[in-house]
Amino acid sequence: MSIRLGIIGGGVMAEAIITRLLAANIYPANTVLVSEPQPQRRGFLSQTYAVQVTTNNQETLEASEALLLAIKPQVLDKVTAPLKLENKPDSPLILSILAGVTLARLEAAFPGFPVLRVMPNTPATVGAGMTAIAPGKNIDPSHLSLATAIFSAVGEVVEVPESMMDGVTGLSGSGPAFVALMIEALADGGVAAGLPRAIAAKLALQTVLGTAKLIHETGLHPAQLKDNVTSPGGTTIAGVGKLEEKGFRSALIEAVKAAYLRSQELGK
Structure with missing residues (x-):
């Protein structure tokens, strides 16, 4: 089965999302690919959740219908600069959970791609999270439906304009x-x-x-x-x-x- 969800970064929030998506059967484990640099973390995710793992961000991008960025905001440029980006009709939906990183920065890093800025919180681990999503300029209703399906697995979802996202981060994120x-x-x-x-x-x-x-x-x-x-x-x-x-x-x-x-x- 082809990869449907790619994740760059295999930390705590990525794991919380994986856990709930698998439990809700939104994505079978063999359709999830996580790119993670730390071998111990890759081994843990593979053994615990049976998801596929790699160190290749390019492979993760190209294989996915949706790509979740779950890295530290400070390393965004380091992670995205080496990527070879080709905007195609089936380019993956980019979902960023990077605190404070604007749609303008994300759309500059992924030119022409559909991009959503997302802010979940840690109760997502037990399916009681609160997630706000702010759509970029290339987002259409099908992208919003996909993002809502993904993050509804970890709790409630609300769509807000990007101007509210820092407030969301301060309230429900922290x-x-x-x-x-x-x-x-x-x-x-x-x-x-x-x-x-x-x-x-x-x-x-x-x-x-x-x-x-x-x-x-x-x-x-x-x-x-x-x-x-x-x-x-x-x-x-x-x-x-x-x-x-x-x-x-x-x-x-x-x-x-x-x-x-x-x-x-x-x-x-």
Whole structure:
């Protein structure tokens, strides 16, 4: 069977996408080709997922109907400069998950090719990711359908104009780290209140998971849920008051803004 999905870069995000695509049977393993320079990583991907592996980026490009760029933004030019690019009617769809790298840069690297800028996040590993896609000038509806099918396997997909992609990176791209810090801090608070570490960690994790699920399934505004839990003179309002005193909301806003600005810097 011919290769249908090529991937340049076999890191954590590439593996997350591979895992879910295979589980959803969107691509059989023998139709996926990963180009990866590290032999240990190639061996792991081949043995774990039965995908094909290579060190030849040119082969990966030419063999694919869709090519996923899953490399560090800083090495884009090094990876693409040696490629011999021939724009043909069946040229592969280029899917880039490189943070901060603009469509203009990608389209300059792949002249005439259909290019999509994509920003998934790490919950993609368990099929609960959030992916934003921004189409380039050569994209048609069939390209969008293919990209949506690929990234729907790892969670939700939303199409946005490229002008929003750095904001997406700052919020949903970096956001899992911010949420993880919050879960860790909640567990530490439980320990400070006298709970055993294992119980505190379980309570913190399920509280965040359950709250997110409740908001998702009911459509409640987060402020409304907060009001529902906050009784007059009770424990919750005491905690909310302390969070406001310490600038909790402001800290999260500034974290997203800092990640957004760094995404802009990476694209220059």
